[in-house]
Amino acid sequence: MTASFPPGRHFVDGALVAPASGRGIDVVDPCSEEVLFQAPNGTAADVDRAVSAASAAQSAWARRVPKDRSDVLHAIADRVAEHAELLATLEAANTGKPFEVARDDVAGTVDSFRFMAGAVRASTSMAAGDYVDEHLSVIQREPLGVIGVVTPWNYPLMMAAWKIAPILAAGNTLVLKPSEHTPITTLKFAELVADLLPAGVVNIVTGYGDVVGDRLSRHPDVQMVALTGSVGSGRAVARNAAEDLKRVHLELGGKAPVVVCADADLAAAASALRTAGYWNSGQECGAGCRVLVHESVADQLVEHLVGEVSTLTVGDPRAGSDVELGPVVSKAHYDRVLGYLHRAQQDGARAAIGGDALDGPGYFIAPTVLVDVPADAEITREEVFGPVVTVETFTDEDEAIRRANAVPYGLAASVWTDDARRSHTLAARLDAGTVWVNSHLVLASELPWGGFKGSGYGRDLSLYALDDYSRTKHIMHNHQNRS
CATH class of the missing domain: 3.40.309.10 (Aldehyde Dehydrogenase; Chain A, domain 2)
Incomplete structure (x- = not known):
């Protein structure tokens, strides 16, 4: 098992890199209470480095046509499916979840990438046309830029996929902080797909929320923060993001x-x-x-x-x-x-x-x-x-x-x-x-997932997630004949 673990390093600019601090976080096996792994204890400097890499990669990634981005997402899905049993084993070891649940998480991860690979090639928008006399209006969907992502400990790999797949499909790049309790499969995922992505498109920085998450939500070059987690974490992210009017996507608690x-x-x-x-x-x-x-x-x-x-x-x-x-x-x-x-x-x-x-x-x-x-x-x-x-x-x-x-x-x-x-x-x-x-807890990639009130705002899964991670631009052309 130990040989299958990813290196205890961040994933930044296409490579596994040592943390700035040199310190680690003990990751504990919840079944035995023994230390299973040591993850890097990320700092604001680690976040800055990752955001810089994501910023440098974003323009070229955004210029790729939907088919090209779709092909990459399909390749990621294939790679995850190829290593499904390894990822399920690591997920079960880190979280203590039964293999049935862990395998379902990996299957959901594969399906999320496959769905978004198709969805990005079939996005729809308002029809172009003259809505004002002799003025042609065109609606474009554009990526936001660099997205900061914070994922929870209950579904480490699948919640990462729910964010990564639509963020990449829409043409953004990202810096992701997994939970300090369960970083193993997220780091392993990055290691497995590193050769499929341009350097800097996906970056992983592990660490605590009050350091790594705080810096992500405050960083001036991050255009949006997407978090799945507790209500308290959501409030902290929204409060920080409000300082420079970042967009926020929150999937929080439920009852x-x-x-x-x-x-x-x-x-x-x-x-x-x-x-x-x-x-x-x-x-x-x-x-x-x-x-x-x-x-x-x-x-x-x-x-x-x-x-x-x-x-x-x-x-x-x-x-x-x-x-x-x-x-x-x-x-x-x-x-x-x-x-x-x-x-x-x-x-x-x-x-x-x-x-x-x-x-x-x-x-x-x-x-x-x-x-x-x-x-x-x-x-x-x-x-x-x-x-x-x-x-x-x-x-x-x-x-x-x-x-x-x-x-x-x-x-x-x-x-x-x-x-x-x-x-x-x-x-x-x-x-x-x-x-x-007459059912409960039945989900599908085609259908939106998200809540009201204290459960947050924004939608995971479905075409609605693609909308969340993009912006609408209206371009109007005056085509009046002036001759």
Whole structure:
């Protein structure tokens, strides 16, 4: 495994380079709590060097026609697919996620590059024409320039792809800071595709947010900052970017309500929540983590859900392919999730299953279903980001919608009902960027992902991401005959 790790260096201007400080950050295996890797502890000087390289490369990359950029993205997708098992193994080692999840992340990475490779060759805009007498208007889409990117620890490789693919497709260059907890696959990706990209088009600087992320969001030669992460990180980036009016793209937290009506297929809802609530150990911003179920069927749903959760296999992904749930990513996050669990139970919630840590080394928390959860309890309002699903009851639809929307987040939600009219009505009233009906946590590269309110703004995936990473220019030609 160690031989497969990337060198502990930044990737700048097409090469792996030593950090300016010479210091490192210990990357810890969440299954064993042992140091797995040492990443460079980046500085503002490292960021400046990377931004300079991205700035120098941007003009030539932007001038490439869409087919040329598309060909590069396809080549990147091919290279990732060629090394899929290696990348999945590294992702599982760094994050503790089961191989099923890690392989899905790699497949999503490949698909993101393939989709954007096609999308950039089929972009659409308003038709050219005379909208004023004898004046021809033409709409052009232009790249923004250099984009600063900050990616999270829950999906290190795939979230990098969700940013890199549309940023490159639109003709921009970038400097990316992965999470200090999970930099391994991002650095390995850069190493694997280095020969496919012009030097300086993609740059990776590892380090802490208050140093590397802060400098990226303040750098005068960065035209936009795109972040997937916590609400606190989003606020810091937006605050810094406001100083010189940078554009900002934020995909932040979520607290997805799952509204289960009295006529819903309860067994199907519970089966879906087995995945949607616990995929990646619940470290998923769209996770179905907050069930609001009609009081008449609550006991039945809980019985189904506890039965489903009881079959989850928890452990170190290296223990076998049957492992479905790994640890949470770090000691700090482990303590945070347990704090939410313990406070909720002290305040009257009851664990129908799980409810605490598991014995042994590693940051393992039992998959949990909390019932008898008081309305407006802390655990129903704040993002836990762990293997925890809460169950509340409601008496009528107005109450369900009011409580579902009464959180700071607006990323995702779902409605479970067999009534077609009710499904349309409730979905329209839920304040979320994605609403599923009779499913949850189903994504596709063709469809936008992003939220409202405290979940941020901007869209990942789909043609909307290409729009986010480009700007619109109107050119008007006076063609009046003056002869």
